Amino acid sequence: MKIRIQKSACVGNARCAAVSEALFQLDGDGYIATDSIDVPPGMEQLAKRGARACPERVITIVEDNPE
């Protein structure tokens, strides 16, 4: 599973990081640090919850094996 983030549209709500700081790392200014995250096994639920938590809806989940 991958997380894709429209980084330029991040406004720094940090709601994703409130779900999982380990997964959604912020840069020094408080915005999302990256535009793509490989989700480690076992963290899929956190990834999905973090994506849903974004008020600007800039986070999408890309499944490895879409059914």
Next chain:
Amino acid sequence: MTAARRMPWHVDSWEATMTDVAAISQAVPKPDHVPDWAVFDFDMFHDPEYLADPHRRILEMAGKVPAVFWTPRNGGHWMLMSHAANFEASRDPETFSSEIVPRAQIKAMMAALPPGAPRIPQPVPINVDPPEHGQYRVPLQGAFSPKSMLALKDGIRALAAELIEKIKPQGSAEFMAEVAEPLPVQVFLKIFGLPLERQAEYRALVKDHLSAGQNDPREMARRLVKVTAVMRDTVLERKLNPRDDLISLLWQANIGGEPTTIEDMENYCVLLFLAGLDTVMNGMGHGVRHLAVDLDLQRKLRESPKLIAEAAEELLRRYTFTVPPRRVTKDHEFHGVTLKANERVMLFLPAADLDPKEFEGPERYDLDRENKVHIAFGTGPHRCLGSHLARIELQVLYEELLARLPEFRLDPAKPVRYHGGHVVGPDALWLLWDA
């Protein structure tokens, strides 16, 4: 008497001249393109049930009124109830303009001013559309970034502690005047770089602006000019002697490639001064009122202060309190109705965050609800610039209040009264506790 508040950073007197509003709560005739079923008579400034308990009123309306409805009050305008409608309109500035009065009309008004009349400031970037909007917003973005705001947290906490310790021995307080107002005001004056010793003067000016009548455009312009006048010395002084504050930073910025002018500074100042000195205190009022009636929540948060950040989010969702206006730029179909160019639309964000289609059991304050994804700060290009500051202020206030005061409750002898309009909040909030 409840002041008819309008969004303080928005020159709505021009809006009034445009739509020729004679008296605020007089009904205007329904335009032909508005179907009967889309009409709901709701005065966002004066509806008595709304002023008694705004969010309860919205919950009652939620089942009854269409996702987008038209009200004949206040000159006649649309209101967006559903989360989907608010979300879409907020993110479509080409169709839903923040230039409430078209630019050409503002120019004409300016040109009609008598010679030597002071220039009327234009609140930026809130009343400007993209792409120009971005030119004005970019210089502020860094100053209000999550990181810049986090650096203020300790200072905010110290101030909150001081204000709360002051009222603690009293056993009762009017929370709005004694805490909710001075806390964000002092924080903001510091960020802005305005002298704290003139605090009373600034607050009087904001109060005057917010409680004054709305129907005389010249009066409104005069008040905006007063706001720039009271800051002028400081603004000019910082140009020569920059400090570590927002005024100095804006002087050093450039706007669309050009150096900041005194006109730009005045435009920024009216927005920041009025927005910074009023909005968040209303959010504090809603949140603290809820805590005062939800004693279980107080207990839970005192036991686990770590939950307060999440609790503050759900308070924002449950009690969203701003209602920003937009102007329709072209005739189009929207959620089952036809909107016509130059009609006014209110983004009824408090209703969006209580939409049962978006939030299950929206009336329930639920700390464990996964979906707390509110749009209390709006969404899209005009999303609240001060949200990172507001979040810190709200969280720190709740933390200090719960840590320093014993269980507090509403004074049953003094029921809460609200003001409506563009920023909805309690006028007075009397709390009691065992001192």
